[in-house]
Amino acid sequence: MKLILDTANLNDIKYFNEYYPIVGVTTNPTILSKEGGDIVAHLKEIRNIIGPDKELHVQVTETKCEDMIAEAEAIVGLLGKNTFVKIPATDEGIKATKYLSAKGYGITMTAILSAAQAMIASNAGAAYVAPYVSRLENICDDGVAIVAEIQAIFDASGTSTEVLAASFKTVRQVLGVAMTGAGASTVGSEVMYKLLAHPTTDTSIAGFASDWKKAFGDVTLKSLIEKAGK
């Protein structure tokens, strides 16, 4: 399952882009509003950090089909290839998605809260659908089970639309989604850190270092190999 970073924080994007195997960045109007300032320059800086080959998902703020289309064209004009336009799953959004996907735009249909919405989005030509796992669980629904339903429908139909699950609060939710066969998940910085961090990994590494030092002092294995080769 591909991992995408769900933030517009430039320091986090620099860090995770350098160290983690992320394939892109997702934003939404709420995420961008946290950054403030010149948001056009900010989006260009995100593209600059991740480079032209990674995915950048940017959501329209318009609500009428024609306005969404014009905004989508402006977003892709600004940010170039591998930019996906996030469009909410409304009737206006579906109409815009039909038009834009036929023109070759990559559309991420967002604010997906049901498998039925995902099916319509896929039929409209969306490249991705973004079901909101935590928001479903906060209304007493089963977010991971709905992702599994969507994935089963996509597998049965053979559509090229991929699931890009979103709205995660826990590592367990991400793993649950990964087990459904979903193509991608977008994860905020806090959960992304927690996917890798483990206290027993830290104590294990500390144990290896201390045992090595007791036996060999500050000598490195590389220096011993080099010495043996002489």
Ligand code: E4P
């Ligand atoms: C994707 O980018 C979604 O907009 C985002 O994951 C929603 O997350 P939230 O429910 O934590 O706001």
